[in-house]
Amino acid sequence: MTSKSTILDTATFALLDIETTGGNSSWDRITEIGIRFWRAGEIVGEWQTLLNPETRISPFIEQLTGISNDMVAEAPLFEEIADDLETQLKGTVFVAHNARFDYGFIKAEYRRLGRLFSAKVLCTVKLSRRLYPEFRRHNMDALIARHGLAQVQRHRAMGDVSAMLAFFEHARGEKGDERFENAIRELLQCPSIPSHLPPDxxxxxxxxxxxxxxxxxxxxxxxxxxxxxxxxxxxxxxxxxxxxxxxxxxxxxxxxxxxxxxxxxxxxxxxxxxxxxxxKPMFNRRSRAAKNLVSIGLSENDAGYLQARLVREIEPHRLGDYFGLFRSKRDAQRALSGIMAKNELCNKLLGLEPDHEGACFQRALGRCKGACEGLEHVERYNLRVQIAFHGLRLKTWPWKGPVGIVEEDVRSGRADILVVYNWMHVATLHEEEELHDLSLQGQAVTFDLDSYKLLIRALMDRGSDTGNVREKQPRVIELPPIGEPDVLMP
CATH class of the missing domain: 3.40.1440.10 (GIY-YIG endonuclease)
Structure with missing residues (x-):
């Protein structure tokens, strides 16, 4: 009867440490790599090199690591050792202390070369936490002191690898092969998480x-x-x-x-x-609320010509009177300039230059057909304006009142009813009975560009034939009209 093979018998563990010019893999670079290969309780090889980081090493980092600019001046670039390193690590378990740091830097270096790198990753910080949960600190200095490990040259690659290997073998001997192996298997199956988060x-x-x-x-x-x-x-x-x-x-x-x-x-x-x-979360930028949402309105001047004006107060019950939604005045004016150039409309009537006596500037260049001087027939000009702006007209609300959009999660049994009115999400309910007691009278909800686009896609576009699979429209419950046009105004 043969004994069952274990990961400790069959896997090669590449215990790796790097030194760098700083802590951010987006711009800092590796200055040294050290690896010791361990399999079945024995060291089966090692690999080490200094690297030219192609940038200056700061005095602080020089003092911390002992690696100077002179030491790396003639060292190879990462691209020169990339193939060899990949060969060395192929098929191994990538082991590092605070592995997110080392693994992230190695991946970043390969990414600069247009290459991908991936490996099974084992973090010895997390291994220590798993095997010694009674202790709070698990950095390398704490492990050396707590377990009586031999002193090494800290902050040099092979010195830190030696300390990591000493902990690896000490923990295996103290906890036994079965518990040590189980901890490793569990960690290799779990996604790595930041060290400040609870393990579970x-x-x-x-x-x-x-x-x-x-x-x-x-x-x-x-x-x-x-x-x-x-x-x-x-x-x-x-x-x-x-x-x-x-x-x-x-x-x-x-x-x-x-x-x-x-x-x-x-x-x-x-x-x-x-x-x-x-x-307003710190790191979200896309979808931040627009401070000055702007649209375009059209109205007749005293001579009957349609003229454009920028609208800063969006009235949701009048969306059909507006053309386009823009995050700034500059964006709206840029859109007007494009419409003017493509359709030879009047600069003055579009509000792109001050209203003054005489022709607009574009008339002198032959790019306006003369509406500013009353030379183009009113009906013809207004028809051209309506055609030019047609694609920008906002979609009016297609129902008489609010609606409830029903979403159901079959897996959990959860149901949500998203109450929407004039393309604004105003409430979320969980039972259809709650709709009977719902009152939207007097609620103030801000009209929002992103929600408008999202709900247009969800309620209008999803029923259209995309050329492939026709998507299922959500179930919609029509609610009684509110009656007051100024309800749910921003």
Whole structure:
């Protein structure tokens, strides 16, 4: 009878440490790599090199690591050792202390070369937490002191690798092969999470749709996101693939995760927009509320010609009277300039130059047909204006009153009824009976560009034939008209 093989017998563990010019993989670079290969209780090889980081090493980093600019001046570039390093690490378990740091830097270096790098990653900080939960500190200095490990040259790659290997073998001997192996297997199956989060963070997260929030120190809200699978999406933030400085900063600052479940994707999207605009998380930029939402209105002047004006107060019950939604006056004027140039309309009547006696500037260039001088027939000019602006006309609300959009999550049994009026999300209910007691009279809800676009897609576009699969429209419950046109005004 043969004994069952274990990961400790069959896997090669590449215990790796790097030294760098700083702590951010987006712009800092690696100056040294050290690796010791361990399999079945024995060291089976090692690999080490200094690297030219192609940037200056600061005096602080020189003093911390002992690696000077002179030492790396003639060292190889990362691209020169990239193939060899990839060969050395192929098929191994990538082991590092605070592995997100080392793994993130290695991936960043390969990404600069247009290459991908991935490996099974084992973090010895998390291994220490798993095996020694009674202790609070798990940095390398704490491990050396606590377990009586031999002193090494700290902040040099092979010195830190020696300390990591000493802990690895000490923990195996003290805890026994079975417990040591189980801890490793569990960690290799779990997504890596930032060190300041509780180890079981991902276990509590729901597998359905909703919104999640990342909080930092002193409960500062860092980031709001949405997903159809909260647990999966949050885990993807912790994959170790740091694509941006922002991702690194969020990971380093993160202390707590909160979430709100929804019954479907539309509810999650609307809640995400609402929370980004009202809670103003530090790292969300896209979807921030526009400070000066602007549209364009058309009205006749004394001579009967249609003239454009910028509208800053959007009245949701009059959306059909507006053309376009813009985040700033400049964006609206840029759109007007494009319409003028394409359709040879009058600069003065479009409000692009002051109203003065005589022809507009474009008339002198032959780009206006003379409406500014009364030379173009009023009906002809107005027809051209209506055609030019037709594609920008906002969609009027197609129902007589509010509606309830029903979303249901079959997996959890949850149901949400999203109450929407004039393309504004005004409430979320969970039972159809609640609709009978719902009163929207006097509620103040701000008309919002992002929600308008989102609800247009959800209610109008999803029923259209996309050329592939015809998407199922959501179930809509029509509610009684409110009656007052100024209800739900911003």
């Amino acid at each position: 963070t991902l276990q509590d997260l729901p597998r359905g749709p909703g919104v999640y929030r990342f909080y930092g120190e002193k409960d500062v809200l860092l980031y709001v996101g949405k997903s159809t699978n909260i647990a999966q999406r949050v885990a993807s933030h912790f994959s170790g693939d740091h694509n941006s400085a922002r991702g690194v900063r969020i990971s380093e600052s993160l202390r707590r995760v909160e979430w709100t479940e929804t019954a479907g994707e539309l509810g999650a999207l609307l809640l995400e927009l609402q929370q980004i605009k009202t809670l």
